[in-house]
Amino acid sequence: MSFLFYAASLVAVISSLMVVTRSNAVHALLYLVVSLLAVALIFFILGAPFIAALEVIIYAGAIMVLFIFVVMMFNLAAPFSGKSRLLDSRTWAGPAFLSFVLFGEFLAVITSSGIHRISPSPISPKDVGVSLFGSYILGVELAAMLLLSGVVGAFHLGRQKKRTAHRFFEIEAPK
Amino acid sequence: MTSIPLESGLIIAGILFAVGLIGVLARRNFLFILMSIEIMLNAAGLAFVVAGARWGRADGQVMFIFILAMAAVEVSVGLALILRFVHHFKTLDSDQGNTMKG
Numbered sequence A: 001m002s003f004l005f006y007a008a009s010l011v012a013v014i015s016s017l018m019v020v021t022r023s024n025a026v027h028a029l030l031y032l033v034v035s036l037l038a039v040a041l042i043f044f045i046l047g048a049p050f051i052a053a054l055e056v057i058i059y060a061g062a063i064m065v066l067f068i069f070v071v072m073m074f075n076l077a078a079p080f081s082g083k084s085r086l087l088d089s090r091t092w093a094g095p096a097f098l099s100f101v102l103f104g105e106f107l108a109v110i111t112s113s114g115i116h117r118i119s120p121s122p123i124s125p126k127d128v129g130v131s132l133f134g135s136y137i138l139g140v141e142l143a144a145m146l147l148l149s150g151v152v153g154a155f156h157l158g159r160q161k162k163r164t165a166h167r168f169f170e171i172e173a174p175k
Numbered sequence B: 001m002t003s004i005p006l007e008s009g010l011i012i013a014g015i016l017f018a019v020g021l022i023g024v025l026a027r028r029n030f031l032f033i034l035m036s037i038e039i040m041l042n043a044a045g046l047a048f049v050v051a052g053a054r055w056g057r058a059d060g061q062v063m064f065i066f067i068l069a070m071a072a073v074e075v076s077v078g079l080a081l082i083l084r085f086v087h088h089f090k091t092l093d094s095d096q097g098n099t100m101k102g
Helices: A002-021 A025-045 A049-073 A089-112 A125-132 A137-158 B006-026 B030-055 B059-089
Strands: none
Touching: A002 A025, A002 B006, A002 B030, A025 A049, A025 B006, A025 B030, A049 A125, A049 B030, A049 B059, A089 B006, A125 A137, A125 B059, A137 B059, B006 B030, B030 B059
16 A cells, blocks of 8 residues: 555656656646546545545546647647747746755654654545535635636636727737 | 555655646746646645545545635636737747736
8 A cells, every 4th residue: 555655656746747847738738647647546545535536537537628628729730939948047046945945844844743654544425525515615605606707707818809999990919 | 554654645745846836937838837737736635635634534635625626717717818828929938928018
């Protein structure tokens, strides 16, 4: 069980690194699916089978399909041509150093407090549902409002505006 | 059944979050920035589930469901914004959008 956990973690980290370093968007999406599936396996090992199923269905299913549709809408025949693919090292050196100090402190704090074992006793979907619709009912309603505003916002932003102005008043979009 | 240390789960969540953060900071392509944000949200959810499994409570999984809903909304709005950006600037380079009223 412990070996499975570390193997899945290794797969997740490696595939996430591949997502960040690819130049082709479709290849990166494939690696992202692998990363999400590995995290789903971690959830299953940790005793959260319901969350593992949600991860596969919603993350690796629905959200990835959304990404792939948007990639299809772009013209990938004309590859992305930025000036530089990565940031200038002078820009990120200072924040990266300070962040590494903080990450080291994070590791020190976590490892200095002794080893806490996780007893992998599965938490059933029933417990999750009771907690979700019991003590967290306000959060569910807030999530509903968030989803509604997301639908409205995505519709508003994705709508193609019809040019109704007079042709003399049309402003040419800058390149 | 062998058990898993809490610390290793949290460290793995931290590593995944750092990888996503590097992607957000270093990549100039909007699609990759959005994918890196997905990795970061996933890492945050992993930390919640690990902590929930440590104390045997369902609260961590409830928080993961909220993160999932938030990620879905964020992706849909973000992709719609990217579509508008590409229609306007004809590129995915996020540096092209660094001026206002552009």
